[in-house]
Amino acid sequence: MTQTNYSTLDQDEIALINQIKKELFINTTEAIQLVASVLQALRQTLTLSNATTLMNELPDFLKLVFASNWKQAESQVQVQHLDELVSLVMERDKRNRKFLFKSEVQTLSVIILTLKHLYKLIDLDNFDGLSRAFRQELRDVPVESAA
Numbered sequence: 001m002t003q004t005n006y007s008t009l010d011q012d013e014i015a016l017i018n019q020i021k022k023e024l025f026i027n028t029t030e031a032i033q034l035v036a037s038v039l040q041a042l043r044q045t046l047t048l049s050n051a052t053t054l055m056n057e058l059p060d061f062l063k064l065v066f067a068s069n070w071k072q073a074e075s076q077v078q079v080q081h082l083d084e085l086v087s088l089v090m091e092r093d094k095r096n097r098k099f100l101f102k103s104e105v106q107t108l109s110v111i112i113l114t115l116k117h118l119y120k121l122i123d124l125d126n127f128d129g130l131s132r133a134f135r136q137e138l139r140d141v142p143v144e145s146a147a
Contacts, residue, residue, distance in 0.1 A: 045079040050129030
């Protein structure tokens with residue numbers, strides 16, 4: 001991503017990318033790819049209606065990231081807990097031959113950082129597209145544990 005493109009992101013999006021870069025010691029492109037993978041896996045856990053609702057609440061760049069590679073026949077995967085989302089993200093990463101995620105711990109860190117940041121943008125506590133248990137786990141885990 002060029003500097004010009006990076007400068008078109010809003011402040012919330014820049015903060016998310018910078019936080020992930022800092023926590024994982026990676027570059028901007030890698031951070032964007034990781035966030036994209038998490039958002040796209042999250043999308044797969046939602047009904048079409050819930051995915052559309054969530055996407056419409058995201059800032060523009062995250063909308064693009066969320067919707068990219070969206071296959072019409074993508075099957076919904078039920079996720080009740082964070083560890084199930086970790087497995088889904090890693091499984092999608094292997095299937096797509098991206099190999100962005102190096103371990104479960106790194107994957108969990110990226111998921112927590114990404115979703116905790118989304119809490120600042122969207123009222124995930126009241127988003128019924130995610131299971132109550134999943135929202136509770138996410139609420140209870142401190143951002144510091146992702147570092």
